[in-house]
Structures are given as structure tokens and as C-alpha cells.
Amino acid sequence: MADFALSLTTGQSEDSMRGLLVHDYPAGWADLYVSLDLGRHDPVRRAVLQRISPFRWSDMFRRHPPARSERAIMEQSSRYGIADGLTVPRHLPGRLGGSCSFVVGGETPLRAATAAAAEYLGGRAIDAGRKMLEASLPPGGKLL
Numbered sequence: 001m002a003d004f005a006l007s008l009t010t011g012q013s014e015d016s017m018r019g020l021l022v023h024d025y026p027a028g029w030a031d032l033y034v035s036l037d038l039g040r041h042d043p044v045r046r047a048v049l050q051r052i053s054p055f056r057w058s059d060m061f062r063r064h065p066p067a068r069s070e071r072a073i074m075e076q077s078s079r080y081g082i083a084d085g086l087t088v089p090r091h092l093p094g095r096l097g098g099s100c101s102f103v104v105g106g107e108t109p110l111r112a113a114t115a116a117a118a119e120y121l122g123g124r125a126i127d128a129g130r131k132m133l134e135a136s137l138p139p140g141g142k143l144l
Contacts (some may be wrong), residue, residue, distance in 0.1 A: 002108070003082065007045075008098035015058045020129045025103075029080035043070035047097040048089040054119045056110065057085045057103075079106040086115060088122025102127045 005023035023030065032038070039045055047060050057074075060066075065073070077083070085103035090096070100122035104110050 003013060003103045004125075005101045005103070006125050006129050007100075008126065008133060011045060020098075020133055022129070023049055025082060026080045027133070029077060029082060038073055041067070041069040042073055043067075044085070044087055044099075044101065046070075046077070048087060049097070051089050052091065054088045054122070056115075057087070058110075083108075084110045086110060086118045087113075088119050088126070090123065090126045096130055098126045098129065 003024050003026075005025060006020070010019040017135055024034075030124070033042075042067055043069045044057060047055060063090040082103045083105050085101045089101050091098075100118075102114075102118050
């Protein structure tokens with residue numbers, strides 16, 4: 001069974017940003033990630049900003065070796081059962097950025113054949129998240 005995380009950010013500045021995060025990661029990992037503000041050094045988040053097509057986590061460092069902080073995050077996440085993943089990034093310039101990740105533990109292989117399904121499901125999840133954000137706006141409000 002794979003875990004997932006859906007993350008959306010909209011707006012162009014810290015003052016106007018809105019977001020959505022839905023996941024079923026282990027609670028201990030989620031607590032650690034937030035309490036230590038690991039998002040600032042998360043290599044998956046960095047890769048989401050640099051790519052437009054789905055990518056497997058094990059392929060992230062082929063062009064650029066990980067920084068020490070990135071390697072530490074990946075090692076720590078493995079301890080919580082989050083070893084490899086496939087992330088679907090989506091960007092609407094100036095409006096919406098987001099990703100949907102499907103992850104597996106160390107003993108579970110991430111099959112290449114699941115990439116197409118993950119891309120489809122990830123895209124649908126991101127679109128559903130966008131609709132949830134829009135529904136939370138006041139009448140006439142728009143996502144920027």
C-alpha cells in the first residue's frame with residue numbers, strides 16, 4: 001500500500017498565498033517535518049519547482065548530487081517508511097503550483113508500470129484540490 005501527499009500553493013507572495021495539504025504519511029513523520037520546518041530543504045519540493053513531468057525520487061539526484069541536508073531528509077523519511085516515490089508536479093504560472101506524490105516503503109518496489117496511473121490520478125487530485133481551494137473563497141473571489 002502506498003502513501004500519498006497532495007500539496008497546493010496559490011498566490012504570488014507570502015501575504016496572498018493560500019494552500020492545501022492532504023496526506024496520509026505517518027503521523028510521526030508529519031510532526032517532525034512541520035516542527036523542524038524540513039520543507040525548506042526538501043529535495044522533492046525543490047524538484048517540483050524545477051520539473052514539469054512526473055519524476056521518481058530515486059532519479060532526482062542524477063544531474064545534481066543532493067546537499068547534505070537533502071540527503072538527511074531522505075534518510076530520515078526512510079525511517080518512517082517513506083523510501084521512494086513518484087511525484088506529479090503541476091504549475092499554472094502566476095496562479096497555482098502543486099504536486100501529488102505517491103510513496104512506498106523500503107521493502108515495497110515502486111513499479112515503473114504505475115507511472116501512467118500515478119500521473120493521471122495525481123493530475124485529478126491536484127484539480128480536485130484546486131476546486132476545494134476555490135470553494136473556500138468568498139463569493140466572487142479568485143485564486144491568484
